Amino acid sequence: xxxxxxxxxxxxxxxxxxxxxxxxxxxxxxxxxxxxxxxxxxxxxxxxxxxxxxxxxxxxxxxxxxxxxxxxxxxxxxxxxxxxxxxxxxxxxxxxxxxxxxxxxxxxxxxxxxxxxxxxxxxxxxxxxxxxxxxxxxxxxxxxxxxxxxxxxxxxxxxxxxxxxxxxxxxxxxxxxxxxxxxxxxxxxxxxxxxxxxxxxxxxxxxxxxxxxxxxxxxxxxxxxxxxxxxxxxxxxxxxxxxxxxxxxxxxxxxxxxxxxxxxxxxxxxxxxxxxx
Amino acid sequence: xxxxxxxxxxxxxxxxxxxxxxxxxxxxxxxxxxxxxxxxxxxxxxxxxxxxxxxxxxxxxxxxxxxxxxxxxxxxxxxxxxxxxxxxxxxxxxxxxxxxxxxxxxxxxxxxxxxxxxxxxxxxxxxxxxxxxxxxxxxxxxxxxxxxxxxxxxxxxxxxxxxxxxxxxxxxxxxxxxxxxxxxxxxxxxxxxxxxxxxxxxxxxxxxxxxxxxxxxxxxxxxxxxxxxxxxxxxxxxxxxxxxxxxxxxxxxxxxxxxxxxxxxxxxxxxxxxxxxxxxxxxxxxxxxxxxxxxxxxxxxxxxxxxxxxxx
Numbered sequence: 001x002x003x004x005x006x007x008x009x010x011x012x013x014x015x016x017x018x019x020x021x022x023x024x025x026x027x028x029x030x031x032x033x034x035x036x037x038x039x040x041x042x043x044x045x046x047x048x049x050x051x052x053x054x055x056x057x058x059x060x061x062x063x064x065x066x067x068x069x070x071x072x073x074x075x076x077x078x079x080x081x082x083x084x085x086x087x088x089x090x091x092x093x094x095x096x097x098x099x100x101x102x103x104x105x106x107x108x109x110x111x112x113x114x115x116x117x118x119x120x121x122x123x124x125x126x127x128x129x130x131x132x133x134x135x136x137x138x139x140x141x142x143x144x145x146x147x148x149x150x151x152x153x154x155x156x157x158x159x160x161x162x163x164x165x166x167x168x169x170x171x172x173x174x175x176x177x178x179x180x181x182x183x184x185x186x187x188x189x190x191x192x193x194x195x196x197x198x199x200x201x202x203x204x205x206x207x208x209x210x211x212x213x214x215x216x217x218x219x220x221x222x223x224x225x226x227x228x229x230x231x232x233x234x235x236x237x238x239x240x241x242x243x244x245x246x247x248x249x250x251x252x253x254x255x256x257x258x259x260x261x262x263x264x265x266x267x268x269x270x271x272x273x274x275x276x277x
Numbered sequence: 278x279x280x281x282x283x284x285x286x287x288x289x290x291x292x293x294x295x296x297x298x299x300x301x302x303x304x305x306x307x308x309x310x311x312x313x314x315x316x317x318x319x320x321x322x323x324x325x326x327x328x329x330x331x332x333x334x335x336x337x338x339x340x341x342x343x344x345x346x347x348x349x350x351x352x353x354x355x356x357x358x359x360x361x362x363x364x365x366x367x368x369x370x371x372x373x374x375x376x377x378x379x380x381x382x383x384x385x386x387x388x389x390x391x392x393x394x395x396x397x398x399x400x401x402x403x404x405x406x407x408x409x410x411x412x413x414x415x416x417x418x419x420x421x422x423x424x425x426x427x428x429x430x431x432x433x434x435x436x437x438x439x440x441x442x443x444x445x446x447x448x449x450x451x452x453x454x455x456x457x458x459x460x461x462x463x464x465x466x467x468x469x470x471x472x473x474x475x476x477x478x479x480x481x482x483x484x485x486x487x488x489x490x491x492x493x494x495x496x497x498x499x500x501x502x503x504x505x506x507x508x509x510x511x512x513x514x515x516x517x518x519x520x521x522x523x524x525x526x527x528x529x530x531x532x533x534x535x536x537x538x539x540x541x542x543x544x545x546x547x548x549x550x551x552x553x554x555x556x557x558x559x560x561x562x563x564x565x566x567x568x569x570x571x572x573x574x575x576x577x578x579x580x581x582x583x584x585x586x587x588x589x
Contacts, residue, residue, distance in 0.1 A: 095308035118523040121564035124557035125323035148319030209410035227412040259408035
């Protein structure tokens with residue numbers, strides 16, 4: 001091994017290390033402050049790890065604040081949105097994948113357009129529409145809005161999964177006398193389970209992260225989702241850094257779980273491409 | 278598909294009863310109806326309504342508002358200095374965010390393209406920011422910039438970049454950089470994932486052939502990697518530009534457009550008008566201008582793409 005080669009390998013590993021540190025440091029700091037006792041927060045401001053750790057902030061957040069409610073609300077909203085979107089997107093994605101029909105071009109164009117225009121445009125009109133229906137300040141209202149926003153992308157995603165399944169399968173079933181819908185439900189859907197899981201995960205995280213519409217549509221604490229609760233907490237008690245960061249760590253949990261779930265597929269998909277070479 | 282093939286086949290066309298043919302023709306519409314109905318009612322109807330608001334006086338707290346006022350909002354808008362600043366900031370925000378995300382994303386993709394021990398776990402770790410909810414990414418970075426709990430001001434002070442450990446988010450000259458840095462951190466994985474997938478689709482023998490012919494690493498990158506990546510780069514950068522110019526979450530969370538509107542972009546300005554001042558009419562007028570600008574930009578891309586394709 002020549003010296004030049006060793007230098008290039010060391011440089012490569014150092015660059016990788018720099019990226020890992022940059023990616024993880026903010027999350028590490030979040031965790032660090034959340035376990036730092038209040039007394040040490042200011043005296044040991046920029047130490048890499050506090051001399052004593054405690055879970056007092058987590059305890060406070062879980063027992064004496066409204067974060068459990070926010071957490072529950074966010075779970076309900078994101079969970080319902082994910083399920084409804086996946087059902088609607090499976091149906092629409094199947095139509096896009098298996099049928100050639102006159103309206104298809106227009107439907108695809110419509111869905112692509114919804115991905116392009118700024119959603120912030122809809123903040124005011126949606127508030128005006130939902131308000132007389134009693135759907136502002138309600139989790140149902142949020143679910144409806146999030147479902148509509150996520151259906152186009154989820155449809156494209158599901159369509160690509162359906163495209164990967166040979167058409168002969170349901171054709172064979174239909175020759176045996178099954179209707180297309182039965183073939184779809186009993187043969188095709190079970191085969192797309194990984195795709196369904198990915199869609200569920202994507203939509204769940206998207207709904208969990210959404211901020212602008214939940215800020216606009218929700219005002220009370222009862223129906224507040226995690227982002228709204230956390231932001232109102234920040235503006236009200238902006239000195240309780242430990243508690244805010246403990247709440248932040250809690251908000252990170254579902255997103256990280258989802259990521260761990262799909263990152264294997266992500267890496268698998270990418271390395272599968274690499275094996276060819 | 279089977280039914281469709283049968284329908285197009287003239288000789289077998291009339292073998293199926295009318296009812297069955299109708300059912301077959303309507304099937305795709307039935308499958309997509311629920312999704313379509315929702316998209317139309319929750320996205321298209323509000324869009325049209327929003328466009329009409331731009332020409333009306335609509336203030337949430339004023340029950341007497343609602344009348345048509347023609348182009349008044351646009352006259353106000355043409356003299357609104359905050360709007361022009363927001364427009365300039367949008368260019369600044371989008372340009373730097375996309376450029377830095379792309380450059381660092383490309384470098385990361387190139388680094389990860391080489392096989393090394395522990396690549397799987399490294400990929401998972403560097404892609405993690407992508408999974409962090411945007412509001413949390415914003416809060417997290419605003420805490421890092423906060424001299425009370427965050428290390429960054431102290432480090433910048435120690436390095437001599439700052440005169441004292443202060444919060445750049447409250448500095449009118451620098452506040453825009455806070456959300457940009459957070460956005461770069463958050464968006465690098467997106468570019469890296471897309472570019473890595475494109476990199477791994479390049480046939481490896483090309484590189485081998487090139488090194489046998491004596492091409493150095495720089496030459497190989499310029500004459501093999503870059504041309505192969507070009508289509509992916511073009512599409513990702515262009516789509517991302519539109520997306521980031523509309524992405525107001527980080528700014529709203531980190532600076533709320535402040536101090537004194539210095540970090541306001543058009544998207545966050547619309548939200549502020551609607552959310553804080555409850556002036557839906559004016560917010561919709563700004564939104565309409567933004568929409569027109571974005572459509573113009575997208576048309577330019579389409580024309581450019583046609584031109585590039587016809588050149589080949």
